[in-house]
Amino acid sequence: DAGVTQSPTHLIKTRGQHVTLRCSPISGHKSVSWYQQVLGQGPQFIFQYYEKEERGRGNFPDRFSARQFPNYSSELNVNALLLGDSALYLCASSLQGGSNQPQHFGDGTRLSIL
């Protein structure tokens, strides 16, 4: 079975631009979460979606937004990019949201801001 897939794998943008990152969850998983991981740190929670509804949001500015589609895939959008947005963006899926089930991660999108 395919795991969590993310696209693109690498992306280079300049300050002020916007970016859209995509995630396809494991088949049958209805919950998708997004994380930002800066080098040397653990992943930081950005959003969780379950059944197309936002269930949780971390301490990120409104420049960050996301949505989940009827097929449970998801997009993360970041507007007005800053140098500090350079990071690995991880998507994780689980069967349900808000439960104690483990999340399964994709290999991320490496975003570099010049």
Added chain:
Amino acid sequence: EDQVTQSPEALRLQEGESSSLNCSYTVSGLRGLFWYRQDPGKGPEFLFTLYSAGEEKEKERLKATLTKKESFLHITAPKPEDSATYLCAVQATGGFKTIFGAGTRLFVKA
């Protein structure tokens, strides 16, 4: 505020030298504690979930334990292929956020 602290930041072992990684957590109520392994350039790979104090889980050379304030990941007779960053994460009751620690980077030398 919910918080996860991992120690040490880095650990260097000789092949076969057993050791433990620590994860201290502060949450209002624990829904679950998770251990992940992360290789360079990859996403975290799920290892274990622990739900209540006293619980233990094992997988090959790894064993995870849980108390009310901390969790340990014991590595018995490690091999070079065990080299990776090990991440601890918690989910608190009443919320949807998963909080990760900064990780422990493990280096195992042959």
